[in-house]
Amino acid sequence: MPSAPAQRATAVPNDLEAYWIPFTPNRAFKAAPRLIARAKDMHYYTPDGRAVLDGTAGMWCTNAGHNRDPIVAAIQAEAAELDYAPAFQFAHPKAFELASRVAALAPGDLDHVFFCNSGSEAVDTALKIALAYHNVRGEGARTRLIGRERGYHGVGFGGISVGGMVNNRKLFGALLAGVDHLPVADELERIVTLHDASTIAAVIVEPMAGSTGVLPAPKGYLPRLRAICDKHGILLVFDEVITGFGRLGHAFAAERYGVVPDMITFAKGITSGSVPMGGVIVRKGIYDAFMRGPMHVVELFHGYTYSAHPLACAAGLATLDLYRDERLFERAHKLEPRWAEAAMSLKGLPNVLDIRCVGLTAGIDLASRPGEVGKRAYDAMDKAFREQDLVIRAAGETIVLTPPLIVSEGEIEEMFAKAARVIKAVA
Numbered sequence: 001m002p003s004a005p006a007q008r009a010t011a012v013p014n015d016l017e018a019y020w021i022p023f024t025p026n027r028a029f030k031a032a033p034r035l036i037a038r039a040k041d042m043h044y045y046t047p048d049g050r051a052v053l054d055g056t057a058g059m060w061c062t063n064a065g066h067n068r069d070p071i072v073a074a075i076q077a078e079a080a081e082l083d084y085a086p087a088f089q090f091a092h093p094k095a096f097e098l099a100s101r102v103a104a105l106a107p108g109d110l111d112h113v114f115f116c117n118s119g120s121e122a123v124d125t126a127l128k129i130a131l132a133y134h135n136v137r138g139e140g141a142r143t144r145l146i147g148r149e150r151g152y153h154g155v156g157f158g159g160i161s162v163g164g165m166v167n168n169r170k171l172f173g174a175l176l177a178g179v180d181h182l183p184v185a186d187e188l189e190r191i192v193t194l195h196d197a198s199t200i201a202a203v204i205v206e207p208m209a210g211s212t213g214v215l216p217a218p219k220g221y222l223p224r225l226r227a228i229c230d231k232h233g234i235l236l237v238f239d240e241v242i243t244g245f246g247r248l249g250h251a252f253a254a255e256r257y258g259v260v261p262d263m264i265t266f267a268k269g270i271t272s273g274s275v276p277m278g279g280v281i282v283r284k285g286i287y288d289a290f291m292r293g294p295m296h297v298v299e300l301f302h303g304y305t306y307s308a309h310p311l312a313c314a315a316g317l318a319t320l321d322l323y324r325d326e327r328l329f330e331r332a333h334k335l336e337p338r339w340a341e342a343a344m345s346l347k348g349l350p351n352v353l354d355i356r357c358v359g360l361t362a363g364i365d366l367a368s369r370p371g372e373v374g375k376r377a378y379d380a381m382d383k384a385f386r387e388q389d390l391v392i393r394a395a396g397e398t399i400v401l402t403p404p405l406i407v408s409e410g411e412i413e414e415m416f417a418k419a420a421r422v423i424k425a426v427a
């Protein structure tokens with residue numbers, strides 16, 4: 001009998017070559033990897049067992065903390081119960097339950113939820129719904145989409161077209177036609193005048209731009225956008241992929257800023273990062289506009305094999321229970337002053353140019369070394385992991401901290417004390 005192939009017992013891969021790592025300098029990483037093997041609550045553990053404090057909630061996603069028991073149990077139970085059900089023409093009960101729960105958290109008449117698997121898919125879905133919505137209402141000339149300079153909306157062709165990050169756009173051709181970008185809210189009036197309102201479908205913005213380094217919307221910005229969009233029949237989309245589910249102390253940033261958009265995109269925090277999931281919440285009027293014509297005809301020709309995947313729905317329900325039972329959104333709100341005070345303690349350290357906080361989020365701009373934009377923050381991230389047992393994020397030359405919402409006051413102190421040591425180390 002042929003012998004069974006030897007099991008690979010090692011927890012540490014010994015060949016790093018095959019994996020093309022996303023948004024990462026691959027050669028530098030493979031020369032000196034940063035590996036994470038396990039996680040629990042506020043900490044990661046390296047393959048050699050070092051505990052590393054998570055200052056970034058994964059990538060703005062593990063808002064309830066890592067490997068929380070109720071979420072793990074829900075995923076395990078669902079995997080044993082229903083691995084998959086067709087997402088088109090069939091459905092499973094937890095998809096409806098989760099949609100209702102998400103809609104209940106959203107403001108106003110944002111009552112219907114379309115599920116997908118990531119923030120990028122959520123953005124592309126929202127843009128397609130916007131175009132189709134105008135079409136089904138007989139305003140098919142509304143094809144233009146407006147984003148914002150420095151906006152980040154994921155990496156689909158729709159998302160990079162409305163996004164404003166040059167490195168994410170410049171190698172990928174002509175992108176979507178008919179897209180414009182806002183520098184400031186009032187500029188929307190000029191863009192409307194230029195193109196005419198009858199050609200504009202939607203405006204998409206992050207209520208707080210995270211991936212470009214924590215840029216809260218200036219006071220009055222979002223209400224102003226809402227007013228201009230209302231005046232001209234343009235849909236307003238808030239991309240809440242990172243601001244959703246408590247990051248700014250509310251279920252959605254829309255609530256914090258008191259502005260009801262026409263659609264909200266979400267992902268990440270919906271499952272506390274445990275299973276990929278994204279989605280779009282739409283206002284009742286948008287959904288209703290599609291619900292006509294013969295009963296047997298598909299109303300929106302869009303969807304994904306894994307829309308509302310059972311494991312993601314189970315994880316989402318358990319996550320929303322945790323947010324509710326542990327009052328984690330309120331917790332984020334209450335911690336905000338303490339958090340901001342700790343962040344501001346970095347003022348005056350070498351190369352610190354600016355510090356911005358909103359919710360449980362901090363962006364710390366560093367001065368670049370001559371000719372090496374981004375290198376200082378990248379080195380800070382690397383040193384934080386290796387020497388301070390802390391995960392931080394480098395966004396360009398900005399250090400970004402966005403902890404799980406279960407972070408304790410002691411861990412906040414620890415995080416900024418470690419960040420201070422790192423900033424001094426890269427001086």
Ligand code: PLP
Nearest residue numbers: 118119120152153154239241242
């Ligand atoms: N939109 C925003 C505002 C984001 O911050 C992100 C990711 O960080 C995305 C969309 C893309 O999400 P994903 O990476 O899940 O596709």
